Amino acid sequence: MPRKSDYWNNLPKAVYTGREGVEPLEVLTTWGIKDWGKEGQFFEGNFVGWCLVHLPAGWMLSLEGHDFYLVDQHNQIRGVIQEAFERPPSTPIVLDISDEDWYGDMSPEEIEEEKRQNREYRETKPRLVLRTCINFRDSFACGENGPHDFWVENAYGQELYSIRRQEVTPEEYDERMPQLRKKVFDWMDEHYPNWREHDAYWDVFPEADKKWPLTVNEINSAAATFLEDKSNDDLQALRAEMGQGEKRTDYIIALQPKLAEIFDRVDDVPPFHIASQFAWGMTLEMNHRIGFEDR
Numbered sequence: 001m002p003r004k005s006d007y008w009n010n011l012p013k014a015v016y017t018g019r020e021g022v023e024p025l026e027v028l029t030t031w032g033i034k035d036w037g038k039e040g041q042f043f044e045g046n047f048v049g050w051c052l053v054h055l056p057a058g059w060m061l062s063l064e065g066h067d068f069y070l071v072d073q074h075n076q077i078r079g080v081i082q083e084a085f086e087r088p089p090s091t092p093i094v095l096d097i098s099d100e101d102w103y104g105d106m107s108p109e110e111i112e113e114e115k116r117q118n119r120e121y122r123e124t125k126p127r128l129v130l131r132t133c134i135n136f137r138d139s140f141a142c143g144e145n146g147p148h149d150f151w152v153e154n155a156y157g158q159e160l161y162s163i164r165r166q167e168v169t170p171e172e173y174d175e176r177m178p179q180l181r182k183k184v185f186d187w188m189d190e191h192y193p194n195w196r197e198h199d200a201y202w203d204v205f206p207e208a209d210k211k212w213p214l215t216v217n218e219i220n221s222a223a224a225t226f227l228e229d230k231s232n233d234d235l236q237a238l239r240a241e242m243g244q245g246e247k248r249t250d251y252i253i254a255l256q257p258k259l260a261e262i263f264d265r266v267d268d269v270p271p272f273h274i275a276s277q278f279a280w281g282m283t284l285e286m287n288h289r290i291g292f293e294d295r
Contacts, residue, residue, distance in 0.1 A: 013051050024130060082125075163183070222262065222263070253272070255278065
């Protein structure tokens, strides 16, 4: 259960924001975290790299996988504590990429400084990496083998916008990826212009979630019901209409106001992640009825 605000808790002394010029401790103070850096009796000797803090009421540390997450009273992830546990040594991944390709137009001195900072970051254990409420994700950086090339998610992990993968040649891929990346960032700047700020939008999504508290099973069930009277030819045509890549994104956006009618909520358009899950529910139903095609 969430900790009471008068309980002491522990956070790493090393805190990062991922943005140059943003002071981590100012972010923590803005969030209401108090007494950061306090050391108790025998504390430093027992837990090297950690300090005592008071978290806001309802906040807690959640262990998921091999990392701790700093979670607020609405279950939104505010930060991740990395290297909290000692891990066995692993074989490093060696990428066949030159410094010129990896670092772009940076000078040799800037490249060396970037490498030094990266080494320092990796060697700092444990470390707290603070998050913004809205985040850009891509399948390459996240090591994902999922359905999207790029997506935007909030601190719940809900999709706010996404572009599904589609089959492309290597040449098309090299041309397409920068264009799609720019398209996603343009969308973020238009709809959430302050998305880079650590104190923005935290109050938006808990309220939105209350309006559309649908589970995945409920959405998938509604999608299957929606397709009940469709013939196999209708489903083939619908699959082609939904498409992949940017075409699927445009379909989901157009689907949002239609779902307001389907769910009898005419004056309340559902968020993107509801429409995206509905489209996926239709895909699952089509795969069942006319054969698997979509990933």
